[in-house]
Amino acid sequence: MTRVLSAVAWPYTNGPRHIGHVAGFGVPSDVFSRFMRMAGHDVLMVSGTDEHGTPILVLADNEGLPARELVDKYNQVIVDDLCGLGLSYDLFTRTTTGYHYAVVQEMFETCRRNGYMVEETTKTAISPSTGRTLPDRYIEGTCPICGYKEARGDQCDNCGNQLDPTDLIDPRSKINGETPEFKDTQHWFLDLPALAEALGEWLDQREATGLWRPNVIKFSQNILKEIRPRAMTRDIDWGIPVPGWEDQPTKRLYVWFDAVIGYLSASIEWARRLGEPEKWREWWNDAEAESYYFMGKDNIVFHSQIWPAELLAYNGKGDKGGEPGPYGTLNLPTEVVSSEFLTFGDSQFSTSRGNVIYVGDFLARYGPDPLRYYICAAGPETSDAAFTWADFVTRNNSELVAGWGNLVNRTATMIAKNFGEIPAAGPLEEVDEQVLATVRDGFTGVGDLIGKHRLRAAIAEAMRVVGEVNKYLTVTEPYKMKDESQRERLATVLHVAAQCVSDCNTLLSPFLPHAANKVHAVLGGEGELMPMPRIEQVDELEPDNGAGHTSYAVITGEYTSTPAWESRPVVVGARVDKPTPVFTKLDPSVVEEELARAAGEPA
Numbered sequence: 001m002t003r004v005l006s007a008v009a010w011p012y013t014n015g016p017r018h019i020g021h022v023a024g025f026g027v028p029s030d031v032f033s034r035f036m037r038m039a040g041h042d043v044l045m046v047s048g049t050d051e052h053g054t055p056i057l058v059l060a061d062n063e064g065l066p067a068r069e070l071v072d073k074y075n076q077v078i079v080d081d082l083c084g085l086g087l088s089y090d091l092f093t094r095t096t097t098g099y100h101y102a103v104v105q106e107m108f109e110t111c112r113r114n115g116y117m118v119e120e121t122t123k124t125a126i127s128p129s130t131g132r133t134l135p136d137r138y139i140e141g142t143c144p145i146c147g148y149k150e151a152r153g154d155q156c157d158n159c160g161n162q163l164d165p166t167d168l169i170d171p172r173s174k175i176n177g178e179t180p181e182f183k184d185t186q187h188w189f190l191d192l193p194a195l196a197e198a199l200g201e202w203l204d205q206r207e208a209t210g211l212w213r214p215n216v217i218k219f220s221q222n223i224l225k226e227i228r229p230r231a232m233t234r235d236i237d238w239g240i241p242v243p244g245w246e247d248q249p250t251k252r253l254y255v256w257f258d259a260v261i262g263y264l265s266a267s268i269e270w271a272r273r274l275g276e277p278e279k280w281r282e283w284w285n286d287a288e289a290e291s292y293y294f295m296g297k298d299n300i301v302f303h304s305q306i307w308p309a310e311l312l313a314y315n316g317k318g319d320k321g322g323e324p325g326p327y328g329t330l331n332l333p334t335e336v337v338s339s340e341f342l343t344f345g346d347s348q349f350s351t352s353r354g355n356v357i358y359v360g361d362f363l364a365r366y367g368p369d370p371l372r373y374y375i376c377a378a379g380p381e382t383s384d385a386a387f388t389w390a391d392f393v394t395r396n397n398s399e400l401v402a403g404w405g406n407l408v409n410r411t412a413t414m415i416a417k418n419f420g421e422i423p424a425a426g427p428l429e430e431v432d433e434q435v436l437a438t439v440r441d442g443f444t445g446v447g448d449l450i451g452k453h454r455l456r457a458a459i460a461e462a463m464r465v466v467g468e469v470n471k472y473l474t475v476t477e478p479y480k481m482k483d484e485s486q487r488e489r490l491a492t493v494l495h496v497a498a499q500c501v502s503d504c505n506t507l508l509s510p511f512l513p514h515a516a517n518k519v520h521a522v523l524g525g526e527g528e529l530m531p532m533p534r535i536e537q538v539d540e541l542e543p544d545n546g547a548g549h550t551s552y553a554v555i556t557g558e559y560t561s562t563p564a565w566e567s568r569p570v571v572v573g574a575r576v577d578k579p580t581p582v583f584t585k586l587d588p589s590v591v592e593e594e595l596a597r598a599a600g601e602p603a
């Protein structure tokens with residue numbers, strides 16, 4: 001058994017999440033986490049909503065709400081959507097909690113005590129019309145290195161180089177297009193050059209494992225070439241107070257400094273809520289534990305450079321040495337699992353341009369598993385992938401419904417009609433043994449692929465196995481066995497089919513947990529096969545630490561009943577009634593309806 005930390009990117013509370021977001025951080029992390037639990041590993045899956053930074057203030061102004069009311073509003077939307085999608089978090093919390101404040105401030109103070117936070121005078125971008133600081137990502141201009149016209153103030157997405165807003169040629173505000181003013185200000189900088197050698201050695205070690213996706217490891221190594229100190233504080237009044245600057249209420253810690261520390265603070269919060277306050281150390285201090293970080297490609301730099309640098313600084317492992325703080329020596333990521341972008345046809349998902357499909361809307365119309373299936377089968381694993389409604393409807397109907405749903409339905413229908421329960425098997429013939437072996441072999445093939453984050457290949461292999469079982473029914477023709485002399489053979493074929501359906505359900509359950517519970521019930525199973533997350537209202541652990549909450553909603557769950565990743569004998573005599581379809585076939589008119597809805601026309 002290995003302890004596995006699934007560290008899932010923190011969705012930002014500036015609105016509902018769209019399906020492109022969950023294609024990057026949500027579904028891949030949940031499939032992996034569910035599988036690893038089934039494979040016998042001790043998984044801790046944590047995340048939460050990221051709620052600080054200037055974009056929150058900008059949106060709050062636009063909506064006429066205080067910042068706290070705004071993040072409360074969208075936190076609830078995101079919690080509902082992610083729980084509805086079935087993401088099996090041990091704890092999904094938020095960054096506006098007193099406990100998170102405490103952990104972030106401790107990380108900052110230890111990094112500073114070890115010498116890796118240096119105070120410097122720098123230029124900050126100010127909006128002339130509001131007097132408010134503009135965050136790096138809200139400034140665009142021409143990249144001075146490659147000439148890309150839409151480079152951001154923190155990095156160029158075209159060449160991958162780290163930038164500062166003052167580097168940009170013809171900088172402009174993304175909020176209103178105005179040219180920012182740059183004024184002198186004091187900030188604490190993370191001394192990345194003093195951590196560069198340690199970061200390089202760590203990345204080289206990660207490359208040697210062969211586990212990281214090539215696009216992630218190469219990008220991460222390339223950004224080390226131009227490494228320089230990076231500001232970890234901001235001129236803003238919405239965020240976590242800077243230790244030592246409590247008398248400066250318009251200075252706060254950088255939202256990205258605090259957000260990545262959420263993986264640690266959420267783990268500690270989980271342990272405290274469990275009643276075992278030191279249990280988090282099993283995932284963070286044990287060098288044998290593994291940690292996997294899931295996100296979209298736009299967040300690679302923060303997870304393969306900034307967060308590891310913070311950890312190295314905290315551990316005292318850079319050029320300046322130092323000693324770990326009270327959290328001990330903290331583990332660096334085993335792997336940064338970054339997906340490319342899911343696009344909306346040939347365009348990026350964009351709320352402002354109307355190119356958006358919100359998770360909540362999708363779940364309300366089509367349910368969670370068709371979306372989970374699409375993301376796994378056609379998602380942006382190692383290259384951008386285009387979502388189209390036509391492709392979604394085709395995959396739903398020809399693969400989920402006609403393939404897997406049809407196998408479940410025809411098997412259960414024949415068992416219900418002929419026996420009303422799972423029959424005992426008689427002597428097995430070669431065709432029976434072959435299909436049972438094919439399905440058993442699927443556990444190795446599918447499991448290996450999930451463990452390597454190759455979800456497209458994994459779900460394709462699982463569906464190939466489903467196809468082999470459908471072929472078995474076509475070859476054996478149990479629906480033609482109507483004579484009493486064939487009854488034992490009929491019972492054997494249907495028993496084998498039930499066993500295969502049960503095992504295929506296990507193979508598909510990390511991908512399709514809601515359907516897994518339905519199929520389990522179709523075959524006479526009781527209770528849930530795959531445990532599901534739930535929403536709980538919890539009390540603030542540190543109500544006096546300045547965050548302002550007294551209680552808030554979290555996603556959590558009890559996953560110890562997760563089934564093992566193996567074949568389990570079906571229960572002879574288990575009642576099987578005539579089934580209702582597990583999946584819904586979609587009318588082709590859905591495509592035109594959704595395109596009309598996206599265009600703002602009545603659906």
